[in-house]
Amino acid sequence: MSTAYALVADIGGTNTRLGIVGEKGDQPIECVKIQNADYTTFLSAANTYLNQTNISTIANICMSIAAPIEGPAIPLTNCNWVIELDEVRKVFDANISAVNDFEALGFALQNLPTANVLHVSGPTAATETRKMIVGAGTGFNAATSAKPAGFGMAYSLSAECGHMTLPIEKEFEWELRNYLAQKYLRASVERVLSGQGILDVYSWVCTFYDLPYQAISGPMITESALRGDDKACNLTVEIIASIFARVVGDLALANLPMGGIYLYGGVTRALSPWIKRCSFREIFEAKGRQTNLMRNFPIYLANEDNIGLVGCAVYASTQMNFATSPFKGNASTREQ
Structure with a gap:
């Protein structure tokens, strides 16, 4: 059975952090931080990131977004991006879940090292x-x-x-x-x-x-x-x-x-x-x-800069199905 990888994204007003999760309870891996100003949309940022990993298929996407989550189109409060959930779902053919960025941080609080x-x-x-x-x-x-x-x-x-x-x-x-x-x-x-x-x-x-x-x-x-x-x-x-x-x-x-x-x-x-x-x-x-x-x-x-990604992973584990991941170990971070 193929691995149902999840893309986790912590989307802030200035920076976005991205990572991969392969199994419930896993820490995000392949974590990167990008500048929002370098990309016209979240989709372009996510595509660029995934093309640089060895992951070809994403079954689940969990996003924490610096804005109120009030509908399928989510404009960021301090950035000109608009996250179109239906468009992201169609492009990646994936299950989509979105939470407020601080809600994700709250999920991470109980397990902070x-x-x-x-x-x-x-x-x-x-x-x-x-x-x-x-x-x-x-x-x-x-x-x-x-x-x-x-x-x-x-x-x-x-x-x-x-x-x-x-x-x-x-x-x-x-x-x-x-x-x-x-x-x-x-x-x-x-x-x-x-x-x-x-x-x-x-x-x-x-x-x-x-x-x-x-x-x-x-x-x-x-x-x-x-x-x-x-x-x-x-x-x-x-x-x-x-x-x-x-x-x-x-x-x-x-x-x-x-x-x-x-x-x-x-x-x-x-x-x-x-x-x-x-x-x-x-x-x-x-x-x-x-x-x-x-x-x-x-x-x-x-x-810890990746707290938001950890919170996304915790939230995603309650919302999505994961298969066994070949990846284990602690989260690593790199910058693009």
């Missing part, structure tokens, strides 16, 4: 299975996951947290809120906690504090702030890290993830030196009458 996570603050031992993953990257979102006793597998619930209203507490933050609302009609969480958010906050900081503006990238801003050699960059990252801590605290109150909060994404990694500081935890816990409750949540940094 300890080598891929770093404990940042809070308790070191969790007593419950309910966990939450929060990510800042091209956009912002979160998902919760749990594995109740007596059930065979975990469940995962995603949301659209990046579009929540930006939480403002300090007087000067109202000026930032007004700046973002004027530019985008509305000041949402994602307008600060994202790659573009770094640039917008930096632009506002330079204007508000009358500091020299430089045409620099988001990574250059965080790197300069880490060196401490530019006041505008320093203020930008401090403001973003403070709002990040506040938002994560709000999400913890909404979801009560006593099993741990996992912070994920490219912007999150850039902010990690600030996340590790005591001030981040202090802002996270500053919830008035619920401050004592906030001290019970462990916070971790998730450093």
Whole structure:
């Protein structure tokens, strides 16, 4: 009997990760990361990838997509791709399954290898299975996951947290809120906690504090702030890290993830030196009458880029049929 391989795809706003799964419980193999801007559609990216592997037939495709899953045509929130599920099904003659990208991350949470996570603050031992993953990257979102006793597998619930209203507490933050609302009609969480958010906050900081503006990238801003050699960059990252801590605290109150909060994404990694500081935890816990409750949540940094593919594989194993795979071993990663 031929192997019913599955293509797993973690489709983000900037990058897409692709891998192959051959059997229930397998880790994705032949994992690659591509730049969305290098391809006109997901189909062209998937075809190019499969042509470079030794897999000629794909029976199943599971995609995690950085957008709400609301119909057969799924436009990405932060990319001009539109994923046409029926078209993908016809081109590959395969079974198709699609989940929100953070829903896939939630499925992966219950089985994350300890080598891929770093404990940042809070308790070191969790007593419950309910966990939450929060990510800042091209956009912002979160998902919760749990594995109740007596059930065979975990469940995962995603949301659209990046579009929540930006939480403002300090007087000067109202000026930032007004700046973002004027530019985008509305000041949402994602307008600060994202790659573009770094640039917008930096632009506002330079204007508000009358500091020299430089045409620099988001990574250059965080790197300069880490060196401490530019006041505008320093203020930008401090403001973003403070709002990040506040938002994560709000999400913890909404979801009560006593099993741990996992912070994920490219912007999150850039902010990690600030996340590790005591001030981040202090802002996270500053919830008035619920401050004592906030001290019970462990916070971790998730450093594994292929978590989304692992989550796709877990989800696919519940939706699709797999045959025996000749591939075994750990996931490997390469870049195109």
